[in-house]
Amino acid sequence: MKSRTQPAGFPCHVASSAFAEVLPETRHALAGMCREKRYGPGRIVSHEGESTDFIGCIRSGILRMQKTLADGRQHIVGLLFAGDIFGRIFDGPGEFSIEAATEVVVCAFDRARFETLMQSAPDLERAVLLNLLNELDRARDWMLVLSNQKIADRLAGFFLLLASRHAGNGLILGNGPEGLEIRIPISRADLAHLLGTRPESVSRAFHFLEDEGDIRILDPARIVLRDLGALAMRAGEDGIGEISRLGEMVEAARQGPPDGS
Amino acid sequence: MKSRTQPAGFPCHVASSAFAEVLPETRHALAGMCREKRYGPGRIVSHEGESTDFIGCIRSGILRMQKTLADGRQHIVGLLFAGDIFGRIFDGPGEFSIEAATEVVVCAFDRARFETLMQSAPDLERAVLLNLLNELDRARDWMLVLSNQKIADRLAGFFLLLASRHAGNGLILGNGPEGLEIRIPISRADLAHLLGTRPESVSRAFHFLEDEGDIRILDPARIVLRDLGALAMRAGEDGIGEISRLGEMVEAARQGPPDGS
DNA sequence: CGGTATTTTGAGTATCGTCAAGGCCAGTGG
DNA sequence: CCACTGGCCTTGACGATACTCAAAATACCG
Numbered sequence: 001m002k003s004r005t006q007p008a009g010f011p012c013h014v015a016s017s018a019f020a021e022v023l024p025e026t027r028h029a030l031a032g033m034c035r036e037k038r039y040g041p042g043r044i045v046s047h048e049g050e051s052t053d054f055i056g057c058i059r060s061g062i063l064r065m066q067k068t069l070a071d072g073r074q075h076i077v078g079l080l081f082a083g084d085i086f087g088r089i090f091d092g093p094g095e096f097s098i099e100a101a102t103e104v105v106v107c108a109f110d111r112a113r114f115e116t117l118m119q120s121a122p123d124l125e126r127a128v129l130l131n132l133l134n135e136l137d138r139a140r141d142w143m144l145v146l147s148n149q150k151i152a153d154r155l156a157g158f159f160l161l162l163a164s165r166h167a168g169n170g171l172i173l174g175n176g177p178e179g180l181e182i183r184i185p186i187s188r189a190d191l192a193h194l195l196g197t198r199p200e201s202v203s204r205a206f207h208f209l210e211d212e213g214d215i216r217i218l219d220p221a222r223i224v225l226r227d228l229g230a231l232a233m234r235a236g237e238d239g240i241g242e243i244s245r246l247g248e249m250v251e252a253a254r255q256g257p258p259d260g261s
Numbered sequence: 262m263k264s265r266t267q268p269a270g271f272p273c274h275v276a277s278s279a280f281a282e283v284l285p286e287t288r289h290a291l292a293g294m295c296r297e298k299r300y301g302p303g304r305i306v307s308h309e310g311e312s313t314d315f316i317g318c319i320r321s322g323i324l325r326m327q328k329t330l331a332d333g334r335q336h337i338v339g340l341l342f343a344g345d346i347f348g349r350i351f352d353g354p355g356e357f358s359i360e361a362a363t364e365v366v367v368c369a370f371d372r373a374r375f376e377t378l379m380q381s382a383p384d385l386e387r388a389v390l391l392n393l394l395n396e397l398d399r400a401r402d403w404m405l406v407l408s409n410q411k412i413a414d415r416l417a418g419f420f421l422l423l424a425s426r427h428a429g430n431g432l433i434l435g436n437g438p439e440g441l442e443i444r445i446p447i448s449r450a451d452l453a454h455l456l457g458t459r460p461e462s463v464s465r466a467f468h469f470l471e472d473e474g475d476i477r478i479l480d481p482a483r484i485v486l487r488d489l490g491a492l493a494m495r496a497g498e499d500g501i502g503e504i505s506r507l508g509e510m511v512e513a514a515r516q517g518p519p520d521g522s
Numbered sequence: 523c524g525g526t527a528t529t530t531t532g533a534g535t536a537t538c539g540t541c542a543a544g545g546c547c548a549g550t551g552g
Numbered sequence: 553c554c555a556c557t558g559g560c561c562t563t564g565a566c567g568a569t570a571c572t573c574a575a576a577a578t579a580c581c582g
Contacts, residue, residue: 187529188528
């Protein structure tokens with residue numbers, strides 16, 4: 001993949017998706033002010049309510065964005081993958097805590113310096129704006145997934161979002177004759193928080209979908225999507241958009257897998 | 262209210278919240294390119310999938326942003342109130358249809374001209390960016406409300422969001438000794454779509470909350486919030502933020518209501 | 523090999539969706 | 553002025569689904 005051929009002078013992954021469009025000079029300025037941070041699973045990157053002093057860009061790993069409810073339960077409002085930007089621009093109300101779901105490496109930009117750079121570099125401001133638009137879309141997609149009343153249907157929607165939106169994040173393990181094999185990057189408990197339910201119901205939903213023939217569970221973290229159409233039907237997605245792309249992806253992978261089967 | 266004292270030369274409400282911070286000259290340019298549009302209840306402002314050729318700013322009324330699912334059901338992902346901006350900037354994937362929920366007046370800006378102006382006016386770009394941040398927060402607030410499994414709890418969260426976020430939209434009718442009287446601006450059916458349930462369940466939730474003493478139903482569209490703390494507890498909001506502001510509001514209104522009462 | 527965390531299964535209860543019917547209100551036409 | 557009609561809200565009964573609590577099975581790790 002061409003994204004690996006970055007100059008050694010770039011300590012951070014500033015060529016990643018979110019900053020793909022910014023000018024080389026802006027990218028250089030970003031690289032100059034970047035510090036690398038690492039977090040182990042479960043570590044807290046940013047506390048709820050506290051305003052972070054840096055803007056982050058994920059290099060690898062997964063962060064969960066969550067809110068602690070009054071009764072102590074936690075609800076996950078979104079996952080952040082490699083390339084995603086997080087941290088409040090303009091000290092916006094950062095009402096969510098951010099925790100590492102896996103081993104995570106992030107680029108941290110000092111917020112004040114980032115904002116200063118943004119004012120002088122319209123291309124960066126544009127990139128941030130586009131990133132926001134993208135996040136807004138993802139949030140609304142989530143809302144649609146959550147609008148399903150049956151847990152199994154929400155889970156189906158989760159699978160499709162995972163496969164279609166996060167294809168480039170190492171979650172697609174390949175695809176055999178049975179279908180697309182993907183990796184579930186978070187625990188059942190986190191998945192339950194994400195889908196607004198309990199781990200037991202998540203487990204039942206997994207096995208329900210397996211009994212229906214829509215998926216196959218290889219192990220708790222690896223499953224095969226056997227019938228994308230059926231999953232899309234359940235998820236209520238109008239499908240035309242998401243699924244066609246997935247179909248193409250499967251076809252492409254079948255014709256000539258880059259890694260050789 | 263002071264917002265009415267706008268120069269007659271401004272055909273549109275460009276002094277509204279979203280554009281509050283832009284420079285007078287930018288505002289003037291906006292006013293120059295604005296066309297007023299009106300929509301009756303149920304009228305479609307923007308079809309799903311079609312890219313609108315204008316950016317809109319709501320002057321009065323309420324729009325609902327919704328998506329039609331594969332099985333024909335419609336789910337509302339958000340409401341737009343006076344001052345909100347809608348329409349895709351940069352032809353982003355506008356995957357939702359926008360319909361008028363009430364009689365609506367909007368300012369329409371030609372999208373090409375708006376984007377051109379945005380490039381030359383950083384203050385406008387900043388305003389758009391802030392508007393996006395705000396929308397993202399609202400979307401995530403919604404996700405938290407929807408994360409409640411009991412419909413009554415979701416409804417409680419809806420009340421709190423309505424009261425705290427949209428105080429300036431004429432939805433707060435006043436407050437008597439019993440509590441805060443608010444107006445529900447949409448039908449039970451729309452509310453059901455918004456909360457991810459059915460009208461019957463919404464109705465039951467209303468009367469459940471009334472039986473519990475948390476609210477009082479004056480008529481289907483007007484209710485009194487009698488116990489904000491209990492509602493916050495149900496909604497699972499950590500409350501400190503939202504509720505304290507509401508409490509102050511109630512206090513202020515009690516000490517010296519502007520309209521005398 | 524043993525200990526721990528995660529996942530899965532089971533039984534009972536609460537809640538919601540569905541279908542159907544009744545009540546309330548506004549607008550219409552006699 | 554009053555009956556009629558249609559839309560919206562409400563109520564009731566029943567089946568489906570998910571939550572709770574509990575325990576067993578599996579995977580993970582040293």
